[in-house]
Amino acid sequence: MSTAPSKTLETFDNPNPQRDYTIRIDVPEFTCLCPKTGQPDFATFRIEYVPDRLCVELKSLKLYFWSFREEGAFHEAVTNRILDDLVGATDPNFMRITGTFNVRGGIYTTVVVEHRKEGWVAPLPVALP
DSSP states (O other): OOOSOOOOOOEEEOSOTTSOOOEEEEEEEEEEEOTTTOOEEEEEEEEEEEOSSEEEOHHHHHHHHHTTTTOBOOHHHHHHHHHHHHHHHHOOSEEEEEEEEEEETTEEEEEEEEEEOTTOOOOOOOOOO
16 A cells, blocks of 8 residues: 555545435645745645545545645645546536635635536435424
């Protein structure tokens, strides 16, 4: 098993493809470099998705996030890239990525990006009395 950073995202078959359900993954230790200063940026990422046929395998996801540690990236660009890579690997019905970046220069940044598969309709929420 690899323990080195990797851009390879592994998947496995959705065990319940007949049902819409949400998977939430929190990644609290994301780091990359500021493309202007080279100083480290720190963020927490939240991945929320409704899988179709595939789910992302968590160890490969960890190594994928680790692979950004030495890369310079603007917050907006890296959040969109992560969404594109995860959508490319899993082809979900819906995916939302929220990147909450720690303070840089007195400013906090949160970037939210979404993907919705064409033709997929979100189930209505159930309101219980």
